[in-house]
Amino acid sequence: MDSAILKTAPLVAKEDISQLTFPKEEVLSTKEEQKELKDKIERGLKLGNAFKGKVKILFEDSEGLKTVETTIWGVTDKNILLKQTTILPIRRIHDIKFY
Numbered sequence: 001m002d003s004a005i006l007k008t009a010p011l012v013a014k015e016d017i018s019q020l021t022f023p024k025e026e027v028l029s030t031k032e033e034q035k036e037l038k039d040k041i042e043r044g045l046k047l048g049n050a051f052k053g054k055v056k057i058l059f060e061d062s063e064g065l066k067t068v069e070t071t072i073w074g075v076t077d078k079n080i081l082l083k084q085t086t087i088l089p090i091r092r093i094h095d096i097k098f099y
Contacts, residue, residue, distance in 0.1 A: 009065040044072040
């Protein structure tokens with residue numbers, strides 16, 4: 001993940017994600033990028049469930065790039081689940097950073 005993009009993408013509260021609009025298109029263009037993201041999601045899920053560790057997620061809604069710092073509590077085929085039943089579509093995630 002390019003740190004310059006992380007610094008310029010606005011940070012949003014996880015509670016505000018449910019009010020964002022997400023286009024149907026996939027933001028990652030290759031199967032390799034998508035597999036790498038799935039691996040990071042699984043790692044983030046384990047980190048969240050075992051240690052309540054947070055990750056920084058770079059995603060894109062209809063207005064542009066945004067970041068959120070949160071714990072991944074669950075994963076489905078198409079979404080990640082954050083606290084308070086907040087859902088973020090996997091197809092709109094660019095990257096996940098661990099810290």
